[in-house]
Amino acid sequence: AQSVAQPEDQVNVAEGNPLTVKCTYSVSGNPYLFWYVQYPNRGLQFLLKYITGDNLVKGSYGFEAEFNKSQTSFHLKKPSALVSDSALYFCAVRDIWSSASKIIFGSGTRLSIRP
Amino acid sequence: DTEVTQTPKHLVMGMTNKKSLKCEQHMGHRAMYWYKQKAKKPPELMFVYSYEKLSINESVPSRFSPECPNSSLLNLHLHALQPEDSALYLCASSLGAGTSTDTQYFGPGTRLTVL
Numbered sequence: 165a166q167s168v169a170q171p172e173d174q175v176n177v178a179e180g181n182p183l184t185v186k187c188t189y190s191v192s193g194n195p196y197l198f199w200y201v202q203y204p205n206r207g208l209q210f211l212l213k214y215i216t217g218d219n220l221v222k223g224s225y226g227f228e229a230e231f232n233k234s235q236t237s238f239h240l241k242k243p244s245a246l247v248s249d250s251a252l253y254f255c256a257v258r259d260i261w262s263s264a265s266k267i268i269f270g271s272g273t274r275l276s277i278r279p
Numbered sequence: 280d281t282e283v284t285q286t287p288k289h290l291v292m293g294m295t296n297k298k299s300l301k302c303e304q305h306m307g308h309r310a311m312y313w314y315k316q317k318a319k320k321p322p323e324l325m326f327v328y329s330y331e332k333l334s335i336n337e338s339v340p341s342r343f344s345p346e347c348p349n350s351s352l353l354n355l356h357l358h359a360l361q362p363e364d365s366a367l368y369l370c371a372s373s374l375g376a377g378t379s380t381d382t383q384y385f386g387p388g389t390r391l392t393v394l
């Protein structure tokens with residue numbers, strides 16, 4: 165079965181420092197991976213996705229993610245955190261066994277950036 | 280433009296009421312989705328429409344009734360809900376519904392409270 169795991173419920177980073185939000189995956193076949201962000205009382209916003217090609221994927225708001233096949237990971241990164249990056253982050257994987265574009269979400273990681 | 284709109288933003292209803300949630304997109308997407316999200320949890324898929332036909336029903340109780348009048352509109356009709364149905368209801372759309380690489384774009388959600 166397809167799944168993703170986000171091992172950290174919360175990540176705390178000082179403003180200006182680099183941040184990493186972790187995600188590991190378990191899939192049959194090629195993984196199609198996504199990152200979404202959710203600000204309080206808002207819908208999910210798409211950040212980036214990995215389909216194939218370069219292992220470093222660049223996305224919105226200065227975020228990037230590194231696909232690592234040997235470690236089955238897809239960690240989200242940003243070189244310099246902003247207070248406005250504080251939000252709930254979800255990693256997701258495409259469910260290839262579904263006839264529709266069903267995606268399976270991780271449990272979410274709350275990112276808190278302190279000034 | 281990757282905008283999905285949802286109305287209303289907030290809805291309070293009694294257990295005997297009938298109400299509807301509305302979702303709209305004008306991106307030419309042919310797949311539309313309803314999700315339910317409880318606080319601090321990932322979204323849970325409820326329904327998927329592909330080319331205006333229901334393709335996935337994730338064993339959702341019949342008090343939730345989806346409708347797709349045309350390719351741009353998606354409704355969720357609510358009747359005889361329970362307090363535990365209180366949640367954020369998210370709509371999403373994607374270009375197709377069978378393509379692994381499609382990105383789902385989410386609306387801002389409707390915050391539903393059932394009294």
